[in-house]
Amino acid sequence: MVFSAYSCLEQQREAINQLNVFPVPDGDTGTNLVLTLEGVIQRLKTVSSRSLSQVAEIVARESLLGARGNSGVILSEMLRGWARGLAGKEWANTRELARAFRYGIVYAYRAVTKPVEGTILSVAREIARGTKEAIRRGIDFPSLLETAIQVGEGALARTPEQLPILKRAGVVDAGAKGLLTFLQGCREGLKNGGIMAIAPKPEKQMAPTPAWSEADTRLRYKYCTEVLVDRQSGGSRRSGRSLPKDWRKQLEKAGDSLVLIEDKDLLKIHIHTNHPGRILEAALQCGDLLQVKVDHMGRQHQQLLQQWEEGRLAPAAPEPMHPEKATALVAVAPGPGIAKVFRSLGVDATVPVGAFANVGVGELLQAIKEVAAKEVVVFPNDANNLLAAREAAQLAQGKEVKIIPTVNVAQCLSALVAYAPDQPASENWARMQVYQNATYGEITRAAKDANLGGWQICKGDFLGLGSEKILAVGRELAITAQELLKRLILPQHETLTIFCGQEAGESDRAWLADWVHKAFPQIEVELIDGGQQAYPFLFCLE
Amino acid sequence: MGLGMVDVHIVTDSTAYLPEEVLREFPHLHVVSLTVHFPHLVMEDGLENLDSFLRELKASPRPATTSQPPPQRFAEVFRPLVEEGHEIVAILISSVLSGTCTSAQAAADAVGPERIEIIDSRLTTAPMAFAAIQAARAAQAGKSRREIVDLVHWVCQRSRLFFVPDTLEYLHKGGRIGGAQALLGSLLQIKPILYLVDGRVEVLDKVRTRSRAMQRLVEELPGDHQGYEIAVLHLDGLDNALTLKGLVQERLGGREVPVIVAGPVLGTHVGPGAFGLMICQRPPEAMVSGGSNIA
Numbered sequence: 001m002v003f004s005a006y007s008c009l010e011q012q013r014e015a016i017n018q019l020n021v022f023p024v025p026d027g028d029t030g031t032n033l034v035l036t037l038e039g040v041i042q043r044l045k046t047v048s049s050r051s052l053s054q055v056a057e058i059v060a061r062e063s064l065l066g067a068r069g070n071s072g073v074i075l076s077e078m079l080r081g082w083a084r085g086l087a088g089k090e091w092a093n094t095r096e097l098a099r100a101f102r103y104g105i106v107y108a109y110r111a112v113t114k115p116v117e118g119t120i121l122s123v124a125r126e127i128a129r130g131t132k133e134a135i136r137r138g139i140d141f142p143s144l145l146e147t148a149i150q151v152g153e154g155a156l157a158r159t160p161e162q163l164p165i166l167k168r169a170g171v172v173d174a175g176a177k178g179l180l181t182f183l184q185g186c187r188e189g190l191k192n193g194g195i196m197a198i199a200p201k202p203e204k205q206m207a208p209t210p211a212w213s214e215a216d217t218r219l220r221y222k223y224c225t226e227v228l229v230d231r232q233s234g235g236s237r238r239s240g241r242s243l244p245k246d247w248r249k250q251l252e253k254a255g256d257s258l259v260l261i262e263d264k265d266l267l268k269i270h271i272h273t274n275h276p277g278r279i280l281e282a283a284l285q286c287g288d289l290l291q292v293k294v295d296h297m298g299r300q301h302q303q304l305l306q307q308w309e310e311g312r313l314a315p316a317a318p319e320p321m322h323p324e325k326a327t328a329l330v331a332v333a334p335g336p337g338i339a340k341v342f343r344s345l346g347v348d349a350t351v352p353v354g355a356f357a358n359v360g361v362g363e364l365l366q367a368i369k370e371v372a373a374k375e376v377v378v379f380p381n382d383a384n385n386l387l388a389a390r391e392a393a394q395l396a397q398g399k400e401v402k403i404i405p406t407v408n409v410a411q412c413l414s415a416l417v418a419y420a421p422d423q424p425a426s427e428n429w430a431r432m433q434v435y436q437n438a439t440y441g442e443i444t445r446a447a448k449d450a451n452l453g454g455w456q457i458c459k460g461d462f463l464g465l466g467s468e469k470i471l472a473v474g475r476e477l478a479i480t481a482q483e484l485l486k487r488l489i490l491p492q493h494e495t496l497t498i499f500c501g502q503e504a505g506e507s508d509r510a511w512l513a514d515w516v517h518k519a520f521p522q523i524e525v526e527l528i529d530g531g532q533q534a535y536p537f538l539f540c541l542e
Numbered sequence: 543m544g545l546g547m548v549d550v551h552i553v554t555d556s557t558a559y560l561p562e563e564v565l566r567e568f569p570h571l572h573v574v575s576l577t578v579h580f581p582h583l584v585m586e587d588g589l590e591n592l593d594s595f596l597r598e599l600k601a602s603p604r605p606a607t608t609s610q611p612p613p614q615r616f617a618e619v620f621r622p623l624v625e626e627g628h629e630i631v632a633i634l635i636s637s638v639l640s641g642t643c644t645s646a647q648a649a650a651d652a653v654g655p656e657r658i659e660i661i662d663s664r665l666t667t668a669p670m671a672f673a674a675i676q677a678a679r680a681a682q683a684g685k686s687r688r689e690i691v692d693l694v695h696w697v698c699q700r701s702r703l704f705f706v707p708d709t710l711e712y713l714h715k716g717g718r719i720g721g722a723q724a725l726l727g728s729l730l731q732i733k734p735i736l737y738l739v740d741g742r743v744e745v746l747d748k749v750r751t752r753s754r755a756m757q758r759l760v761e762e763l764p765g766d767h768q769g770y771e772i773a774v775l776h777l778d779g780l781d782n783a784l785t786l787k788g789l790v791q792e793r794l795g796g797r798e799v800p801v802i803v804a805g806p807v808l809g810t811h812v813g814p815g816a817f818g819l820m821i822c823q824r825p826p827e828a829m830v831s832g833g834s835n836i837a
Contacts, residue, residue, distance in 0.1 A: 344729040417732060417750050494751035495731055526731050542750045 056083035064391060065362035073361070073387035074108045074120055075182065081107030098144050102128060123176040126155035145183065152180045221255045221272035227283040228291035229267040247282065254278050266290075327425055328373035331412055332359050332381045335532030338409060338499055345416040348373070358384045364392035368401060375400045375425055377432075379415065383407045404432055409499065410440035410540035441466035441488045441539035443481050445503075446473075462536070478508040481537050482515060488541060489520055496523050499530030499538040512537070550681045550690055551623050553632040555611065555642050556587040558671035559805045568678035574615050576635075576642065578806045579607045587807040595806035596778050596814060605715045606810045610641040616649030620658060629687045630658040633674045633694055635666040636741030639718050639811075659687065661694050664741035668775050668802045668820040669701035676830055683831035693829045697822065704737045704746060704762060705775065705818030706755045712813035713743065721745050735759065756786050759819045760793050767794050771822040777804045778814035786817055 060083035063076035084107070085100025105128035108121065130151030134144055156176050251258055255273030267286055273279055276294045283289060328348040333339035339350035349367040351359050364385075368376050376399055380389040386405055393401035406412045415435035419428055446461045455473045457463065464472030464484030472483035489496070496516060500509050509527055516525050530538060549570065554560070556575040565571060576587040580598050585591050587608070599606060616632075623630055632650075637643040643662045650658035663670045673694050680690050710726060713719040713736075719726070720743030725734050733755040735746045746762075749755050764770055774790060776783035783801050790799050802820070804812075 341729045344727050413730065414750065417730070417748055420747070492753075494753060497730065524731055528729065 053086055053088050056086040059083055064395070065360065065365070067361045067388055067391060072358070073391055074124075075179065076361075076391075078104040078108040078124070078179075081105065098131070098134075098139075101131070101144065101148070120176045120179050123152055123155040123159070123179055127152045149180065149183050152176075152183060156180055221257075222274050222296055223272070223276045224293075224295045225255075225269070225271050225273055225276040225279050226291070226293040227269045227280060227289055229269070229283050229286045230265070230288045230290050231267050231286055232265055233288040247285065250282055251279065254282075324372045324374075325421075326373060327375045327377060327421075327428070328371035329377050329379070329416070329419070330364070330367045330371060331379040331416075332364075332385055334381070334409065334535065334538070335499065335501065335530040337529045337531040338538075341499075341528060341530075342412070342416065345413070346419060346421060347379075347416065353382075358382060359388060361388045361391045361395070364388055365395050368392060368396045368399060374398075375402070377401075377428075378403045379406045379412045381406050381409055381412050402429070404435060406435050408438075408440040408442070409538055410438035410497075410542075411435040413497065413540050414438035414542060437542065439466070439488060439490075439493070439539075439541035441471075441484050441537075441541070442535045443477065443484065443537040444535050466539075477504065477536055478511050481508075481512050485512075485516065485539065486519075488539065489516075489523070491522075493520075493523055493541045495542050496520075496525045497540040498525065498527050499532060499535075499540070500527060501530055501532040501534070501536045501538070503533075503536040508536075549628045550685070550687050551628050551630050552674055552677045552681055552690075553616070553619055553630055553646075554670065554674040555634050556805070557635045557640075557666045557807050558674055559589055559667060559803065559808075560671055560674070561589065564671075564675065568675070568682065570681045571674065571678040572619050574611045574619055574646075576611055576640070576807045577609045578810055579609065585806060587805055589803060589805050592803070592805050592809075595809060599809065599814065605712075607716070608640075608807045608810050610645050613645045613648040613652070616646045617653055620649055620653040624654040624657050628657075631677060631681075631687060631690050631694065632658065632660045633663050633670060633677060633698075634660065635670065636664045636738065637662045638664075638720070638741040639666060639743075659691055661691065661698075662741065663694070663698050665698060665701055665703060665738060667703065667804050667808055668773055669698075669703050669822050672701065672771055672820070672822045673697040676825055680830045685830075689829070693825055696829065697825055700823035702737065702762070702821045703775075703818065704735060704759055704821075705812065705816055706733060706735055706752075706759070707812045708779070708815030709813055710734060712811055716811040718743055718811050752782070756782075756789055759786065760789050762819065762821060763790065763793055764821065767797070769824050771820070771824055772797075773800045773802050773820045774817065775802045775804055775820060776817040777809050777812060779817045782815070782817040786819070790819070 060080040063079045067073040067076035081102075081104035082100045085096065085103040089096065105124045108124045127148045131144060131148050134147045139147075159176055248260070251260075251269065251271060254275055255271045257272045258270070260267070260269060267283075269279060269283055271279055280289065280292065329346060330349045330351065331339075331342045331347045332353060333342055333350040334353050336352070339347075339352065342350055348371045351363050351367045353359055359380075364378065368378065376396070378389050378393065378401060380386050380403065386403075386407075389403050393403060404412075404415050406415060412435070414437060415432040418431040418434045420431065423431070442465050444463050444465065446457045446459055446463055448459050450457045453470050455470050457470075457473055461473050461475060462477050462480040463470055464474075464480050464487075466484060466488045471487045472480050474480035474483065485496075498509070498513065513525050513527050516523060532538065551570050551572060552568075553572045553574060556573055558573065560571070560573060565573065578585045578587055578591075578595060580602050581604050583598060585595060585598070620630060630650075632646050634640075634642045634646055643660055646660045650660055663673055665673070676697050677690050677694050680693050685693070707713060710719065710722055713722060714726060721739075722734055722736055722743055722745050725732060725745060725748060731750070732748045733750065733752055734748050735755055735758050736743050737746045738744070747758050749758060763772070772790065772794070774783050774787045780801075787799050787801055791797060804816075
């Protein structure tokens with residue numbers, strides 16, 4: 001059987017469906033997978049090529065750059081495996097598709113150095129195993145996909161057996177579920193053929209926290225575009241008349257959240273779009289442009305803008321702005337205040353993070369490219385950023401990138417304090433290993449009801465996490481923080497740094513610091529406005 | 543006493559913080575004092591004024607300042623000695639940290655430059671005191687000026703002074719912060735470990751906690767410590783000093799380590815609560831007291 005490139009194109013576009021039907025229970029993974037594919041979809045929309053290998057290559061590159069979080073990177077590896085299998089081919093038959101499919105699974109598995117059973121990887125491996133026989137027999141691709149999905153569903157159901165924490169929480173592994181959903185989506189796409197209509201109805205998606213879905217909506221259409229038009233000045237659409245229907249339709253097609261405000265003199269257009277230029281052209285048809293405002297709505301970009309304005313982030317100029325030094329440091333910062341502290345300790349570039357989302361490979365890569373040094377040390381500061389950091393490290397040409405595998409801010413601080421710029425890199429590498437000594441705690445909010453680790457959790461509860469466990473649960477922020485600290489602080493601790501997030505009010509901050517002073521007089525406390533969104537408090541203890 | 547009719551006298555400044563008993567033991571040893579200035583009070587640098595200094599420091603709304611001894615004060619010590627036919631070797635606080643050497647040189651030029659040798663120890667407090675005491679012993683043993691000068695250079699070049707201020711504020715305001723300037727920008731609480739390099743304050747390391755700072759100091763101790771004079775210093779930080787003393791003694795296999803107090807001028811620039819470590823190599827006995835070749 002021969003699959004036309006077009007048909008495969010549809011299969012890829014099918015991923016769009018994923019944007020609407022992602023049933024992953026953990027908002028984090030869902031966001032990561034969606035965002036990883038987002039870039040791919042956007043890019044594919046602009047491509048009309050029929051060449052399979054070309055499409056595959058685009059998918060591979062875009063998914064890598066957009067890869068976010070562990071699951072995102074793994075998915076992108078899978079797509080890259082597919083692309084590898086389809087390289088150089090204008091079209092492919094079943095066997096070749098199947099082989100490409102296998103590549104995908106293998107790549108995904110290889111992406112992680114310490115594969116953990118009961119996750120997306122074991123499901124991927126099961127699928128690879130289960131389809132080996134089918135591939136050998138040379139069945140057609142749709143059947144192969146069907147087999148893969150069946151095997152995958154079985155493996156998915158077994159994940160709670162493999163990871164006790166999943167069993168306790170009563171869920172299956174989110175990443176694995178995501179992979180299954182992706183494959184299911186591909187199957188749907190194949191079945192229905194044709195181009196799937198993109199129905200951006202964000203409010204219909206599963207039950208993510210508001211911050212999550214907000215981030216997703218915004219990123220589908222990047223530019224908030226507002227234009228004020230002087231209708232009196234003419235233009236091909238005469239003033240005084242109401243705007244013609246097809247002109248309006250033109251705008252509606254270009255994005256969403258369209259608002260038109262008009263009187264006989266002025267017209268204001270507000271729209272979220274990916275093509276602000278088209279909006280401006282359309283507006284020009286109605287008259288002179290009085291005011292134009294185009295803003296990139298992504299949070300990351302807003303933070304980047306803020307940093308730019310603070311004069312801290314060098315623009316992406318071809319020449320490095322600063323004299324080149326031997327080693328530069330790049331760190332992922334969950335909040336602008338935290339980024340400031342990092343930079344005061346010698347970090348050269350910080351990579352901001354959205355509400356719950358993790359950083360993408362592209363963002364890390366950009367930071368690595370921008371710093372003026374041949375050797376770059378990267379601090380991922382979250383377990384979910386480790387893979388992305390490794391990918392970025394591999395992609396960075398002409399630079400030697402090392403990663404200190406910090407999984408939280410406390411570890412990063414510890415390493416940064418130990419860093420001595422005047423020492424050789426090898427010496428610093430040894431010194432920074434102290435990062436493992438730092439103790440970390442965080443307060444976050446429960447996105448949904450759950451039963452975890454013996455705790456009965458209600459949506460909206462504050463959760464105190466530390467030592468990779470839930471150590472406190474409560475409705476009150478300050479009390480929960482207190483409970484967490486009671487369990488985290490040990491007699492040998494001498495310093496506590498508290499990064500206060502956007503949600504932590506003045507009185508809560510003061511109350512907490514005060515309590516620590518009294519309860520633990522040997523500890524020096526510092527309160528820093530971290531500005532982080534998702535965590536009212538981050539604790540760094542040493 | 544040696545055969546020579548010429549005695550060599552040793553002059554140092556108040557930042558050596560030599561206790562009374564030492565001065566009594568070595569009549570050839572003299573001290574010239576620096577001064578501490580408060581908004582409404584002027585105080586001579588010396589251990590006897592330490593308590594009132596600390597009280598004033600905590601009460602004072604504005605920072606205190608210090609000044610080198612005017613040349614006159616050196617001249618008052620130099621002149622009688624030179625008139626009696628003696629020679630003088632002056633061992634003074636680092637010229638990077640104070641203008642004391644300049645003052646002394648001016649006095650020497652006026653009184654008798656060929657008889658007086660001014661040495662910039664590139665140190666201060668305990669290690670400088672150690673050099674001065676070795677020089678005094680050598681003088682008492684009848685060593686020549688040349689030999690004493692060589693001895694002082696030998697000792698000073700093999701002496702190290704480390705300290706951990708409670709805050710960098712005093713160093714910063716007093717202008718002696720040197721290489722630690724780079725640490726000022728940190729938004730995080732850091733414990734800096736500083737030391738003197740060529741008479742200037744530099745950063746040895748930085749850590750997050752006091753206990754780690756002490757561990758870091760202990761790491762500087764020599765493996766074979768027998769040939770070294772080792773002491774813990776502090777300024778209104780006895781608790782810390784005792785903790786550090788414990789750690790050092792443990793590392794040295796139980797050897798007793800003295801705790802030395804620093805005084806007002808140092809306190810002005812480093813701040814209360816500071817603690818430190820002195821590691822000085824002991825000179826060969828021959829250089830200090832064994833015979834002498836007087837030409």
